[in-house]
Amino acid sequence: MTHYSSFLADVVYFPLNDFxxxxxxxxxxxxxxxxxxxxxFAIGGGLLMCYFQWLAMTGREPHAxxxxxxxxxxxxxxxxxxxxxxxxxxWFTSIQIxxxxxxxxxxQFHWLWATEWTFFCLEVGAGYAFYRYAKYLxxxxxxxxxxxxxxxxxxxxxxxxxxxxxxxxxxxxxxxNTALWQGFFNPTxxxxxxxxxxTCMVIASLAACVVIxxxxxxxxxxxxRLILRCAHFMVTIVLMPVFGLWFLAVIPADSRSWVMxxxxxxxxxxxxxxxxTILIGGYAVIGLFxxxxxINGATATLLMALAFGATAGGEFxxxxxxxxxxxxxxxxxxxxxxxxxxxxxxxxxxTQDPYPVRNQEQYPNEQVILGQKVYRFQCSVxxxxxxxxxxxxxxxxxxxxxxxxxxxxxxxxKTFMPPFSGNAQELEALVQRIDWQNEGQPDTWxxxxxxxxxEQNKKWLDDAGTQPGWPKALAKSE
Amino acid sequence: MNLxxxxxxxxxxxxxxxxxxxxxxxxxxxVFMNYVLGGVTYLGLxxxxxxxxxxxLALMLRDWMPFAIGVAITAGVAPLLFIQILYQxxxxxxxxxxxxxWMIILPILIIGFYLTYLLKAKKVADWSYPVRVLxxxxxxxxxxxxxxxxxxxxxxxxxxxxxxxxxxxxSDIMYDNAAKLPRLGVWFLGAFATMGMLVGxxxxxxxxxxxxxLVSILAIIGLFGSAGCAYIYKGMVDAHFxxxxxxxxxxxxxxxxxxxxxxxxxxxxxxxxxxxxxxxxCPLGIVGMTVVREQVRLAAIxxxxxxxxxxxxxxxxGIVCFLFFxxxxxxxxxxxxxxxxxxxIGPEMEAE
Numbered sequence: 006m007t008h009y010s011s012f013l014a015d016v017v018y019f020p021l022n023d024f025x026x027x028x029x030x031x032x033x034x035x036x037x038x039x040x041x042x043x044x045x046f047a048i049g050g051g052l053l054m055c056y057f058q059w060l061a062m063t064g065r066e067p068h069a070x071x072x073x074x075x076x077x078x079x080x081x082x083x084x085x086x087x088x089x090x091x092x093x094x095x096w097f098t099s100i101q102i103x104x105x106x107x108x109x110x111x112x113q114f115h116w117l118w119a120t121e122w123t124f125f126c127l128e129v130g131a132g133y134a135f136y137r138y139a140k141y142l143x144x145x146x147x148x149x150x151x152x153x154x155x156x157x158x159x160x161x162x163x164x165x166x167x168x169x170x171x172x173x174x175x176x177x178x179x180x181x182n183t184a185l186w187q188g189f190f191n192p193t194x195x196x197x198x199x200x201x202x203x204t205c206m207v208i209a210s211l212a213a214c215v216v217i218x219x220x221x222x223x224x225x226x227x228x229x230r231l232i233l234r235c236a237h238f239m240v241t242i243v244l245m246p247v248f249g250l251w252f253l254a255v256i257p258a259d260s261r262s263w264v265m266x267x268x269x270x271x272x273x274x275x276x277x278x279x280x281x282t283i284l285i286g287g288y289a290v291i292g293l294f295x296x297x298x299x300i301n302g303a304t305a306t307l308l309m310a311l312a313f314g315a316t317a318g319g320e321f322x323x324x325x326x327x328x329x330x331x332x333x334x335x336x337x338x339x340x341x342x343x344x345x346x347x348x349x350x351x352x353x354x355x356t357q358d359p360y361p362v363r364n365q366e367q368y369p370n371e372q373v374i375l376g377q378k379v380y381r382f383q384c385s386v387x388x389x390x391x392x393x394x395x396x397x398x399x400x401x402x403x404x405x406x407x408x409x410x411x412x413x414x415x416x417x418x419k420t421f422m423p424p425f426s427g428n429a430q431e432l433e434a435l436v437q438r439i440d441w442q443n444e445g446q447p448d449t450w451x452x453x454x455x456x457x458x459x460e461q462n463k464k465w466l467d468d469a470g471t472q473p474g475w476p477k478a479l480a481k482s483e
Numbered sequence: 484m485n486l487x488x489x490x491x492x493x494x495x496x497x498x499x500x501x502x503x504x505x506x507x508x509x510x511x512x513x514v515f516m517n518y519v520l521g522g523v524t525y526l527g528l529x530x531x532x533x534x535x536x537x538x539x540l541a542l543m544l545r546d547w548m549p550f551a552i553g554v555a556i557t558a559g560v561a562p563l564l565f566i567q568i569l570y571q572x573x574x575x576x577x578x579x580x581x582x583x584x585w586m587i588i589l590p591i592l593i594i595g596f597y598l599t600y601l602l603k604a605k606k607v608a609d610w611s612y613p614v615r616v617l618x619x620x621x622x623x624x625x626x627x628x629x630x631x632x633x634x635x636x637x638x639x640x641x642x643x644x645x646x647x648x649x650x651x652x653x654s655d656i657m658y659d660n661a662a663k664l665p666r667l668g669v670w671f672l673g674a675f676a677t678m679g680m681l682v683g684x685x686x687x688x689x690x691x692x693x694x695x696x697l698v699s700i701l702a703i704i705g706l707f708g709s710a711g712c713a714y715i716y717k718g719m720v721d722a723h724f725x726x727x728x729x730x731x732x733x734x735x736x737x738x739x740x741x742x743x744x745x746x747x748x749x750x751x752x753x754x755x756x757x758x759x760x761x762x763x764x765c766p767l768g769i770v771g772m773t774v775v776r777e778q779v780r781l782a783a784i785x786x787x788x789x790x791x792x793x794x795x796x797x798x799x800x801g802i803v804c805f806l807f808f809x810x811x812x813x814x815x816x817x818x819x820x821x822x823x824x825x826x827x828i829g830p831e832m833e834a835e
Contacts, residue, residue: 011791019576086553093563097578101582104575122557127812143826150823363654
């Protein structure tokens, strides 16, 4: 296959960093969740403000304009600063975590990202024009500016959603790398777009409830009326199960299996997200919309925190169910392509890695240093040594032969793991690196170079093959 | 004149194409970034004065700084996109090597951004002197640090694979290069001239001429300082420094700006004619210097292996979509100006 990206054709080595006890996924995930939450607030906020401007213009809500002014200041201070900077931060962080993945994505989608950028410009233009001049403008102009702002903000979701959804379900693009639009409007594109749109509306209306409670000079009845207006936006939450089930129906069978109990962590996070959404939805539909209850600032803040939890759980699941890929069937999480595995099994995965292992004096011999290099290249994107998802915790009770066999047959041990991509010597080096750590990092450590061991390693590697693991129960679905 | 020898035409079409977009979008970013850098520096340094700075220049800068930062960040997204296509490994490697030192620009940018909102608040003038100084200098320090970090990133991206490996092995996160400060000075000090142009228009539009001399002097100091730093920097990267039309364009525009600001200095009011002329030569000068900046990097990086990749990237669909929305959204942004002007109902609305 002719690759559109150099990162898919050749193995490219980068100076990979160590985040200490934090696994890299926590870094990108943490920032990502925060950014997504703020961005969704901004998008929903745009739509909500259009609604309130309409309410103000038509005389349906006497305090709509006052709310708009207060809410918009919050939106500008949060979205225009934190949203914008964390958006850029996502790129920088992606480079730190997986430059290959972001490189592939940029190669493929740079014009769509550039298109999204034109909407950022419109968003900033319309947003600041409203911020500075709304009080001097007539209602028609105010509404027009807000519509521009809301349109631009939602269109940024329109573009980035396709790029994110592509990673899980590249659709027809996988067979034809030039079919950009097939990759963009992929099977999970529309369910995630609609799901996220509803999420935006719910988050913004919850934030609005907090703002309404903080607004000075309003009677409780005024606040209640404004809150009930927000509830109109919030009840769209009832559509979430529809889009969620649609999403679940179109994702790959193995990914679905992780959420449906195949992976305890994935299932748990999915349930946290669903549970939090049910609580918010119950309050919004039964409490606000049907019972027309009042919601005070503390409760609104609590619901916001629940919404953040739901977002965090959902984003964790969305990222997690791609495993073992970062771009499905194209690029493994550790930035190695399926096509490269066989080659690296022959030549060694780090033979050509120009970057030395740091602090080499702390390792007892060259083999352990090589093992550290293999760990850095193949494992460190998802694992640490002793911290989060640490190899010591995962393998601490394994004997050396278990280490050898399990790592050699990694993709069969856990089908969300990519296959081991090194040769028999590198496998042994990695085993010795882990075992040395598990044994308390003694000053001296024997070199393991028994030909029989290496031969056995090779046999296990050959048995495992270079293809990804696949649960037998799902064989028919692929 | 041999067109094929002129940047970016000396490169294959796809590479030239991306270089064109990169330089174009970078120039737009630089214009707004200069407003921010020059502005926060002026506000920061003027905070050292005993009394709160309430001159027209300071008020204008404080009022518009958050917006300028927002625009500068947004404008910076596009060149950040194109640089990744153009240089790929070199850009990513520099980012990775600087690690925490690089990533810290994000929280610092957020802090600096919020500080400019704070600076804008009227009540700040009532705060005590040390607090005002701290606020002004902290805001300045945030953006100065970001500028410094970009310089470091740029210079590190031009190193060889062996030097990258050695730097990585050393675990250093501060990149030591003597060219850092003069190169930073070229852009930092040059920012005052661009800021002078933009804020000059703002003050002219408001018919505020109290600080015409101050703005002119800041621009002139910036131009001299930038030229001095450029001279030192040239000495340090002489082998890579291209003598060509863009360098001459930069020098010519520098000279023209200097002349125009000197004329402006002698006048009691901002002149629309002078500002118009400055607005022609200043962006052209930035174009010249931006291309020279890129030529220095291109001389250090072997781009040839990347030619096929640029070609492949150019073959990816989506450019028609981009151009369509680029024009549409540019049109909508222009329409916003008209919308605001046409539907202005004046201060009486505020009174209501």
